[in-house]
Amino acid sequence: MVSIDEVARLAGVSTATVSRALSGRGQVSEASRQRVQQAAKALGYVVSSRASSLASGRTKNVGVIVPFLDRWFFSTVLSGVSAALMRAGYDITLYNITADDAVRTAVFSTFLRRQRVDAVIAVAIELGETETEQLQALGLPVVAIGGPNPKLDTLTVDDVAVSQLATQHLLGLGHRDIAHIGANPEFDLDFHIPTHRRQGFEKALTDAGIAVKPAFLEPADFTIEGGYRAGKQLLGRPGPRPTAIFAASDEMAIGAILAARDLGFRVPEDLSVVGIDGHELGEFFRLTTVDQFPMGQGERAAERILQQLSEGGEEPPHGQGALPFELVVRGTTARA
Amino acid sequence: MVSIDEVARLAGVSTATVSRALSGRGQVSEASRQRVQQAAKALGYVVSSRASSLASGRTKNVGVIVPFLDRWFFSTVLSGVSAALMRAGYDITLYNITADDAVRTAVFSTFLRRQRVDAVIAVAIELGETETEQLQALGLPVVAIGGPNPKLDTLTVDDVAVSQLATQHLLGLGHRDIAHIGANPEFDLDFHIPTHRRQGFEKALTDAGIAVKPAFLEPADFTIEGGYRAGKQLLGRPGPRPTAIFAASDEMAIGAILAARDLGFRVPEDLSVVGIDGHELGEFFRLTTVDQFPMGQGERAAERILQQLSEGGEEPPHGQGALPFELVVRGTTARA
DNA sequence: CTGAAAGCGCTAACAT
């Protein structure tokens, strides 16, 4: 590996000047800068992050914690984080907190404390009291997506508002008998998203003067299969049937659509269905949904971190940032 | 941050002994080891990877290169890699090679050369001549998933055999008019997977004495939507219709199933469909498929790397390792 | 604007 000394020698300057010219810190004459850059390129020199980070305290690396990798939402957010960070020349170290509790503990008590990262982004992780403190104790910029967490800088989408919006769309189309798929107490981890989405649904209904029918509340596990089963329940059993279904995730909405088809219902003629998320499959199923732009969430978090890393220690924009969302009307909803 | 000196002082030994006791390298008396470990725990000491890696040359970190994060296959492989590596105490630095060519170039010429990683795993990346050389020039263990690449240690699944197996399953069920969805010349990046899968299909047919009908070869882009369109083509147009469809990916198979349903065909009564991959959605659609265990691929690659990293420089198991696959018969295939 | 030199926190000979 070619080292800084060789570059210095070839450029005819000291290693200090090479360091300054390459990092952009401190003053270097244009002439020196040129010669150093040429020398570096000629030798194929790349600054050793080991040495650089030990000397400077900066690693040019951000740690990203995610609860799942193999689920669409998380990998899409990660994709956004990665794109924005790499563009800025940062590496990213990935911490996948799995079901394994030992791993989770180790990440907070050991992995993150190895001085390998300049900052941390936590994606949709419900942090325990201790974990939040451990994160703060790192003394690094931290941004959490999903929340809110009053102790951390957070980017959150207002789930109650999101599902209100989706429900109001159905209401606006003249639907009165609207069922809800989602709300599953046993599945209410991760910031109580299922609960919030049910609350927004109920609020929209109540505001419109419509009573919430318990029989129209079908719990499901946020998967296509779960949505399918719930759809079968809602549409297949005797008694009153809904004219529209609000599913608390796109995957459940897709499951419900498939269930409706299997039961001989046409969507949207016989049944309207709306979801939430902006899932990649939504387009294919022509699903009306509320997009929450997961890729953009990742990019935003990354930019926020980069900003805190560049600002020479200005007061961090600590607070609860609101994430955008948008109703996307496609083909699965129509007039009642 | 508590440093090694404080631990040494508290334990009443030198920093060298602390280092030895904590890393497990060199001889330390049981008594000293105990005292050091207690002191370290009491102070909450974690070895600084910056300092440690500069001094030792080891980073306890593996670089992983992936072409996409937001596609099921890649994120699932990554998930396997991550699980295995974290279990061994390794961090993973993620390099997402996107469509952006500048980023790709930067990864090979700069990011990977920062001395931040001990080894590299390349997931399903068709490496150029130069890139392969750059990887070798790092002087680190490298394992590539997908291939083969004669210059690197590689883990590959035999795509020709995989699709032969799937096709033979259809043949065994008595099907003679079998269509193929996949093979798309414009989409033939990434190790020519589309081409290999078509070859296996044709080989199985030929071996069974059946001529390949060009009209039964429908190109598609490996998405559900692409499979849907291809299915519509195959089943909707005038002329002879297949009794079975071999789709070169599960997502296309699912699209084809949906197309068949829309056209009024029952699966598997009127039409058998088989896919390839072992996609998470396969279960829901009761899809018969050839599973290639992506999570296992990631774990294997990680284990291979760990092995090379631990073996004190034994001859690396350089070679072309074969990855397992398995026919999973579910409900979308039946007798002709 | 530039160079000399003192570390950054740890590991690995080399002694003992």
Added chain:
DNA sequence: ATGTTAGCGCTTTCAG
């Protein structure tokens, strides 16, 4: 088995 010590390859004062 343990301590001493010389770096690892950079960055950053501090002088000039």
